[in-house]
Amino acid sequence: MGREFFLANSAQSRLLLPALIYTLSIVSYAQGVITTDTHRLDQVADGVYFATGNGDIYTMSNALIIEREDDIVIVDSHITPAAGRALLDSIRTVSDKPVTTLINSHFHYDHSNGTPAFGDDLEIIGHEVTYEKLTGDPENEHTYQSSLHRFDNTVARLESELANATDADERLQIENQLNYWRRHVEAQSEIVFTPPTQTLRDKMTLYRGGREIQLHYFGRAHTGGDLAIYLPKEKIVFSGDMILGGISYMGDGYVAEWADTLQGLKGLDIKLILPGHGPGITDVGRISLVQAYYTDLTEEIKRLKDLGYSAEEAAARADLREHERTLGVRQLGANLEAVQRMYDIWDGLIQ
Ligand SMILES: [Zn+2]
Structure with missing residues (x-):
């Protein structure tokens, strides 16, 4: 070692x-x-x-x-x-x-x-x-299950990249990544x-x-x-x-x-x-910056929900770009999974 x-x-x-x-x-x-x-x-x-x-x-x-x-x-x-x-x-x-x-x-x-x-x-x-x-x-927790899919997808993507790669250096690089992710997927069986x-x-x-x-x-x-x-x-x-x-x-x-x-x-x-x-x-002081994001996200999604927008629409329209400088939020919109969950909690579907 x-x-x-x-x-x-x-x-x-x-x-x-x-x-x-x-x-x-x-x-x-x-x-x-x-x-x-x-x-x-x-x-x-x-x-x-x-x-x-x-x-x-x-x-x-x-x-x-x-x-x-x-x-x-x-x-x-x-x-x-x-x-x-x-x-x-x-x-x-x-x-x-x-x-x-x-x-x-x-x-x-x-x-x-x-x-x-x-x-x-x-x-x-x-x-x-x-x-x-x-x-x-x-x-069967959804977060765990989606991680399994994500790692399988990573392996599949690298396999197809390898199949299409001709340059020797590039192939070696992809092979290394593939081995790394295959080892991880194998380790999950334990x-x-x-x-x-x-x-x-x-x-x-x-x-x-x-x-x-x-x-x-x-x-x-x-x-x-x-x-x-x-x-x-x-x-x-x-x-x-x-x-x-x-x-x-x-x-x-x-x-x-x-x-x-x-x-x-x-x-x-x-x-x-x-x-x-x-x-x-x-x-x-970073705690306050992150705190402000969750407060603003809550207010913004609540506002859009009250206007009658669906979770999909609210996720697309949410504007949190005032957090660009502190948290790098550059694009209009918010994470759909998060917004859907907020809707489900407000609708009493999740406790
Ligand atoms: Zn976590």
């Missing part, structure tokens, strides 16, 4: 600073960066590492590694058991302590399907809704949906091993059971997908409630947000 450790002030690490494309100032949030075969581990505090896939294996989502005196707590487990095992291998480059506890930020497949990699004795803590989802019919062993509704605090870890539920947002995992001493929060650098997937979301939930997040004293996807966010 190739392990390279760069100190934050070394010349090399300056080249490795994350691309904070959505902030004007480039601020490093890492004390150091460790590169493993499969991951980049940003050390964000003593014994706390933000784990992102480096492209060797498909992880799809980020994870957090929190070292305590005698053990390790992780938040989220990636998309497949194979990706989870890669995470465990990467953890081994920074600590040989056992991983005893996993916290689910939310139920989505890309954050929870790596869980079996961490063994049968693992304590898994999640929101009650996460438990309901992962013990319900997770295989998935065993693994629910929390312990649940919470509003708040839980872990005090073991010289580390305070708070789990907060501020309301529904990206799913019905999003947790913010907060380290009060370090002022770091792992936000799952309730806030990302941009707009989150809304297919299981509660858009009309989202801004209120983020208001709860703003009540924490935070200096670094580690999202479920993408790089860390040092500009905490």
Whole structure:
């Protein structure tokens, strides 16, 4: 396993600073960066590492590694058991302590399907809704099913591109991509949906091993059971997908409630947000920018619905372009799946 450790002030690490494309100032949030075969581990505090896939294996989502005196707590487990095992291998480059506890930020497949990699004795803590989802019919959750189609389509597209490619370099490039996605599709066959062993509704605090870890539920947002995992001493929060650098997937979301939930997040004293996807966010003011989008989307869709437009028409007409500068919304229109879901919630079809 190739392990390279760069100190934050070394010349090399300056080249490795994350691309904070959505902030004007480039601020490093890492004390150091460790590169493993499969991951980049940003050390964000003593014994706390933000784990992102480096492209060797498909992880799809980020994870957090929190070292305590005698053990390790992780938040989220990636998309497949194979990706989870890669995470465990990467953890081994920074600590040989056992991983005893996993916290689910939310139920989505890309954050929870790596869980079996961490063994049968693992304590898994999640929101009650996460438990309901992962013990319900997770295989047939629409978000999971559409991901399976998406990956199959990616493989099919690459196969046809390969069939039509004649240039040797181009063929090699497509073959590499094809192998990568085929490995991911194969890895999906190993998935065993693994629910929390312990649940919470509003708040839980872990005090073991010289580390305070708070789990907060501020309301529904990206799913019905999003947790913010907060380290009060370090002022770091792992936000799952309730806030990302941009707009989150809304297919299981509660858009009309989202801004209120983020208001709860703003009540924490935070200096670094580690999202479920993408790089860390040092500009905490971003919460307000994202919050404004969900508020405006709610108002705009409600306005169009009240005018009698169908969900399709409302999705086509919604104008959120005032969020171009902050969130890159350049086109007229909004995500149809999100708008349809908003209609269904308002019409009482979804609770
Ligand atoms: Zn998600």
